[in-house]
Amino acid sequence: MSLQADVQDLWERKQDGLTAADATDDHLTVLEEFLAALEAGEIRAAEKSGDEWEANAWVKQGILLNFGLRETEAREHGGVTYHDVLPLRETADLNERGTRNTPDGTVIRRGAYVGSDAILMSPAFVNIGAHVGDGTLVDSCDTVGSAAQIGDDVKLGANTLIGGVLEPVESTPVIVEDGVSLGAGCRVTSGFVVGENSIVGENTLLTPRIPIYDLVEEEVIYGELPPERRAFTRFVESSVSDHDLFDGGAYKPAVVATDVEEETLEATEREDALRE
Numbered sequence: 001m002s003l004q005a006d007v008q009d010l011w012e013r014k015q016d017g018l019t020a021a022d023a024t025d026d027h028l029t030v031l032e033e034f035l036a037a038l039e040a041g042e043i044r045a046a047e048k049s050g051d052e053w054e055a056n057a058w059v060k061q062g063i064l065l066n067f068g069l070r071e072t073e074a075r076e077h078g079g080v081t082y083h084d085v086l087p088l089r090e091t092a093d094l095n096e097r098g099t100r101n102t103p104d105g106t107v108i109r110r111g112a113y114v115g116s117d118a119i120l121m122s123p124a125f126v127n128i129g130a131h132v133g134d135g136t137l138v139d140s141c142d143t144v145g146s147a148a149q150i151g152d153d154v155k156l157g158a159n160t161l162i163g164g165v166l167e168p169v170e171s172t173p174v175i176v177e178d179g180v181s182l183g184a185g186c187r188v189t190s191g192f193v194v195g196e197n198s199i200v201g202e203n204t205l206l207t208p209r210i211p212i213y214d215l216v217e218e219e220v221i222y223g224e225l226p227p228e229r230r231a232f233t234r235f236v237e238s239s240v241s242d243h244d245l246f247d248g249g250a251y252k253p254a255v256v257a258t259d260v261e262e263e264t265l266e267a268t269e270r271e272d273a274l275r276e
Contacts (some may be wrong), residue, residue: 004198010027011065019069038062045059053172058169066128089110107125108130112129118138120138125143125144130149131148138150138151144162146162146173154178156186157183161187163189171191175192183201184202186206192208192210198228200225200231206225212231215257228260233255233256
């Protein structure tokens with residue numbers, strides 16, 4: 001059977017009542033092979049089909065099985081005992097591909113893929129099922145959530161949160177496409193898609209519930225930032241602005257998207273020089 005068929009069969013067994021206490025060595029072997037395939041980049045939680053990203057439901061099932069069919073146990077890392085269902089990812093292969101991660105706080109969980117020539121600064125956390133592309137910077141205090149797909153040559157500014165989306169398994173996780181630059185303190189959640197080569201200002205929240213005012217196409221969109229946009233947070237009038245409790249009106253966050261300006265590109269190029 002293929003790995004996909006093995007995972008789907010195990011998923012059905014789990015739905016029929018299989019527990020971690022019942023899991024056999026054969027079951028755990030499937031889970032280990034699945035994690036190895038994720039770490040090698042052979043399978044991904046989501047892939048682009050044409051212009052649309054689609055979740056690989058069976059991959060997300062495999063991730064969930066690694067929680068549901070494993071017992072929590074004491075583990076050791078760096079002289080510290082912790083308790084989890086999964087160990088941390090081995091990182092010896094990163095150096096072979098020119099990727100570097102700083103010590104004392106850079107945590108890569110099993111089942112995460114990290115590409116070549118990437119940089120992970122401590123403290124940073126990359127969760128199971130995440131895909132971090134070639135040449136990408138994961139800066140200090142960043143979190144890359146479960147199943148999140150980060151493209152090549154992406155810059156995640158310090159204290160950036162990329163949310164995880166595991167359930168339902170059909171839901172597409174957070175996507176940050178190639179060449180994106182997210183400023184410090186950004187938050188991207190709930191399956192939002194950031195289009196390639198976009199530049200997002202610091203402390204911007206990107207989530208499907210917040211409107212994107214795209215001044216390029218002159219439309220309001222939700223759930224995605226189109227490619228090659230410069231985006232930043234502004235506040236627009238709320239529907240409760242005229243309420244007596246609000247002195248001077250109430251406002252809600254929105255994101256404004258414009259064309260990428262030349263000086264913005266020059267600033268990101270100067271930042272590239274710091275990483276060479």
